[in-house]
Amino acid sequence: MTTIIPIPAFRDNYIWAVRNGANAAVVDPGDAAPVLAWLDANGVHLSAIIATHHHADHVGGVAELRSTYDVPVFGPAREAIPRRTHALSEGDRIEVPGVGLACALLDIPGHTAGHIAYYTTGDDPLLFCGDTLFAAGCGRIFEGTPEQMWSSLSKLAALPAATRVYCGHEYTLANLAFAQAVEPGNDDVRARIARERVKRDRNVPTLPSTIGDELATNPFLRAGLPGVMAAASAHAKRPLASVVDSFATLRQMMRDVQIAGGKIEVRQFTTPTDIVALPESLVFNCTGLGSRNLFGDQELQPVRGQLAILEPQPEVRYAALGNFGYMFPRADGILLGGTFERGIWDATPQPLDISRIVALQKQFFEGFRCTA
Numbered sequence: 241m242t243t244i245i246p247i248p249a250f251r252d253n254y255i256w257a258v259r260n261g262a263n264a265a266v267v268d269p270g271d272a273a274p275v276l277a278w279l280d281a282n283g284v285h286l287s288a289i290i291a292t293h294h295h296a297d298h299v300g301g302v303a304e305l306r307s308t309y310d311v312p313v314f315g316p317a318r319e320a321i322p323r324r325t326h327a328l329s330e331g332d333r334i335e336v337p338g339v340g341l342a343c344a345l346l347d348i349p350g351h352t353a354g355h356i357a358y359y360t361t362g363d364d365p366l367l368f369c370g371d372t373l374f375a376a377g378c379g380r381i382f383e384g385t386p387e388q389m390w391s392s393l394s395k396l397a398a399l400p401a402a403t404r405v406y407c408g409h410e411y412t413l414a415n416l417a418f419a420q421a422v423e424p425g426n427d428d429v430r431a432r433i434a435r436e437r438v439k440r441d442r443n444v445p446t447l448p449s450t451i452g453d454e455l456a457t458n459p460f461l462r463a464g465l466p467g468v469m470a471a472a473s474a475h476a477k478r479p480l481a482s483v484v485d486s487f488a489t490l491r492q493m494m495r496d497v498q499i500a501g502g503k504i505e506v507r508q509f510t511t512p513t514d515i516v517a518l519p520e521s522l523v524f525n526c527t528g529l530g531s532r533n534l535f536g537d538q539e540l541q542p543v544r545g546q547l548a549i550l551e552p553q554p555e556v557r558y559a560a561l562g563n564f565g566y567m568f569p570r571a572d573g574i575l576l577g578g579t580f581e582r583g584i585w586d587a588t589p590q591p592l593d594i595s596r597i598v599a600l601q602k603q604f605f606e607g608f609r610c611t612a
């Protein structure tokens with residue numbers, strides 16, 4: 241009988257112990273100390289080390305564990321994994337020594353270039369997917385493209401709905417807040433938030449989830465559904481060309497919040513008292529122009545600026561600023577702007593101003609053409 245036990249590490253990592261009797265294999269041991277302590281406390285012998293990708297918070301403990309236990313180290317063929325003994329890629333199958341677990345392998349590049357997933361089939365299928373698929377979220381795209389990440393997530397989404405998902409981090413509640421911002425009407429998201437919150441309040445992991453849960457609530461797996469695409473399109477302020485475009489936009493939306501060190505929570509403020517009741521000591525730009533109504537702040541001065549957003553062009557890695565306005569590239573599109581009008585409350589887009597911005601940009605960049 242195999243059981244899977246979480247060994248918490250660092251701030252929000254899980255090292256998964258696959259235990260069968262007196263033996264256990266560990267998945268993604270970023271730190272040796274908690275693993276050694278767990279083995280010791282439970283009288284368990286380490287039988288194998290399994291790695292999904294090369295990040296230090298997943299393999300940082302491998303060398304030290306290996307110096308105590310001479311066990312096989314399974315890891316991705318296309319990444320540098322310390323002390324790796326078995327280099328794996330899609331199509332391979334392994335029998336994890338000591339615990340009787342037969343796994344098949346998938347290549348799931350995107351978070352890292354050689355990231356792999358381990359999954360089992362049969363009655364009680366399970367999946368170890370590192371930092372690619374999270375509960376209600378997905379990993380950052382460090383070494384790949386949105387296309388690769390989308391295709392990797394699609395492989396995982398195609399596993400049986402009952403597959404238990406063991407991922408590398410406890411990010412579930414923050415991810416679900418984002419999921420709710422994307423799909424405010426999704427009842428499964430609402431129910432899952434209530435369910436997972438109870439677990440976190442008791443300091444219990446929200447994991448494993450299941451592929452079925454993810455299909456119902458994970459906005460990144462749902463990027464191709466009309467409602468989710470509409471939300472991504474509204475954020476990007478342009479029609480979306482494809483599912484990958486929708487996925488990339490969602491990932492950028494989430495990244496914008498994370499870059500700012502934030503988490504997403506959806507709340508509505510109808511009176512100033514609602515704001516005073518916030519636990520946060522600093523409230524930054526919380527209501528924008530809504531402040532006039534909310535606070536009765538008649539001194540508030542609106543500044544209107546028009547933006548034009550071009551299709552994403554990953555090869556554009558520069559920004560420009562000048563009399564013609566400004567442009568800077570983002571993963572979800574190239575931002576053009578440059579108008580500045582004080583005192584206008586009307587938020588209707590101004591097509592004439594927008595075409596002027598685009599025309600000035602065009603003129604500026606055409607100036608670079610070599611006519612010789």
Ligand code: ZN
Nearest residue numbers: 293295351371
């Ligand atoms: Zn990682």
Ligand code: FE
Nearest residue numbers: 295297371408
């Ligand atoms: Fe990680």
